[in-house]
Amino acid sequence: MSFNIALSGVNAAQKDLDVTANNIANVNTIGFKESRAEFADVYANSIFANTKTQSGSGVKTAAVAQQFHQGAFQFTDNSLDMAINGSGFFVMSNERDSLDRTFTRAGAFRLNDDGYIVNSQGDYLQTYEANKDGTPAGLGLNSTKALKIPDKAGMPKETDNVRVGINLPSKADALDEGDFDPTDSATYTSSTSMTIYDSLGDTHTLTQY
Numbered sequence: 001m002s003f004n005i006a007l008s009g010v011n012a013a014q015k016d017l018d019v020t021a022n023n024i025a026n027v028n029t030i031g032f033k034e035s036r037a038e039f040a041d042v043y044a045n046s047i048f049a050n051t052k053t054q055s056g057s058g059v060k061t062a063a064v065a066q067q068f069h070q071g072a073f074q075f076t077d078n079s080l081d082m083a084i085n086g087s088g089f090f091v092m093s094n095e096r097d098s099l100d101r102t103f104t105r106a107g108a109f110r111l112n113d114d115g116y117i118v119n120s121q122g123d124y125l126q127t128y129e130a131n132k133d134g135t136p137a138g139l140g141l142n143s144t145k146a147l148k149i150p151d152k153a154g155m156p157k158e159t160d161n162v163r164v165g166i167n168l169p170s171k172a173d174a175l176d177e178g179d180f181d182p183t184d185s186a187t188y189t190s191s192t193s194m195t196i197y198d199s200l201g202d203t204h205t206l207t208q209y
């Protein structure tokens with residue numbers, strides 16, 4: 001009996017190590033939430049035995065509980081990657097028009113070939129449709145729909161005016177006229193650049209000296 005009690009402790013310790021190892025292995029998994037092994041006493045009672053004299057029979061794993069405390073944010077170069085600060089989940093669906101929903105904290109998203117936002121498994125990100133005034137068209141879970149990013153762009157418009165605020169150094173020496181050369185920094189005291197657009201939507205760099 002004592003051997004079995006001791007063995008239950010070894011098994012519980014092994015379970016704790018397994019859970020810890022899994023947490024460490026997923027340290028770089030997006031949206032991963034660590035787990036915690038929880039244990040409980042084991043008692044074997046008999047209706048004919050005096051409960052005041054009964055000893056425990058070891059330990060067992062009661063649960064492997066998921067922990068949902070806030071993790072650290074990590075910035076990426078993908079403009080579609082998102083993270084949730086606080087409580088909540090992203091709502092996903094494995095089919096575009098399916099009402100089956102799954103929930104995740106992993107916010108690594110991309111566009112599929114049809115222009116829908118999906119995760120690495122190809123599940124569709126679900127969102128609420130909005131009215132013209134910006135209010136949601138529905139609030140029920142079944143009111144969510146797969147989010148599609150339109151591939152249409154608006155008509156280009158050229159830059160027609162800019163507003164620039166400049167602080168010039170008061171001790172800068174005045175330069176003689178006719179000596180300006182944009183390739184020679186000695187012929188001007190300061191410069192600033194900005195991006196402007198032509199009627200075709202192409203970008204140009206405008207530099208002021």
